[in-house]
Amino acid sequence: MPATRGTPSRVGRPRAQGPSDSELTPRAEVLAAAAELFTVNGYAATTTRAVAERAGLRQASLYHYFAGKEDILASLLESTVQPSLSFAGGLLARTAPEAAAGAGLWALAAFDAELLFGGLYNLGALYQLPEVRGERFAQFRGSRAGLKAAYGALLAALDPSEDLALRTDLLLGLVEGGVAVARETGGRDARTVGEAVADSALRLAGRTARQIAAARTGAAGLRPA
Template identity: 45%
Template structure:
């Protein structure tokens, strides 16, 4: 009679961060927390591994570099909104823009960690982040198309992303639903104002 296979690898050095998550998801969560709180440069892969309770070698099984971890985290801040934008095909531009604004603000405000604060890092201009830059550019292009021209689209895109700074700087931030409605209403005013110019 054969016994059950033993688990592979060393046991974790503590309780799991997210009990129902995979090791990869736990690494991403720990990295997002550390990047958002300590900064990207001040966070090593060793520190991420320690936060998860695994050895650094185990982290490298899932991610070859710290850049790969950050790239995946950043892409996760824009990809859901791109997917949502693709589902808006039957709506007129104004309603589609409002829906996208509400959805995108929700993504940025309700993520467990405020990873959007890393958008301005100089490292983001390098090759490991090309996919993130491309996808963020695609999202900006959707805003421009729905707004009717580049300038109002860029204004709305910037307004949406301004919630990243608010999340960092405003201790008594209103609930996500309230900010979603406020940014959507401001979007309507921006489009109306720029159409009169």
């Protein structure tokens, strides 16, 4: 899960419980611990002390990697959007014609849904926290707005009819909401969920069953291996 990927740690910060058996860096362990606690216990109820203890660090060591709880949450949320935003940028550079836009929209919805579903914890549930309206989360909000714009551009190439803004909002809601529903029901892998969400995204865009099948085939060359 992207939220558990870390950057190389600095040397000289002691751990509370000695060396970790995990292959994660201390920073990544903090993110993994916070992802669990924020989604299971709630963001407001989770302290930095609890995150540090769950990660096996002293609380003072946590502040070597993050300025505070908001900084941790912002890093987690940004990790749920940035990979999809980068992927969307590549798609938009090569999906101008309508046929290619269908494949591009299918590929983006599948990639985005797989990313959100593929982690251990439902970080998408944290998007609506009131704290996310704060200044520290401006980068996350900007990235999410950029991802929505990419969905809108692909949707417009398929169907430039009225109410594009509303349909784009509905499309993003379908992707994020579809992942939430799939998590609730369980028993599926990320690839299956991504494909189901992508098919639904094309239906929302007004594509026929034959067009959806063609988009799925065309998206095969656009998706990561």
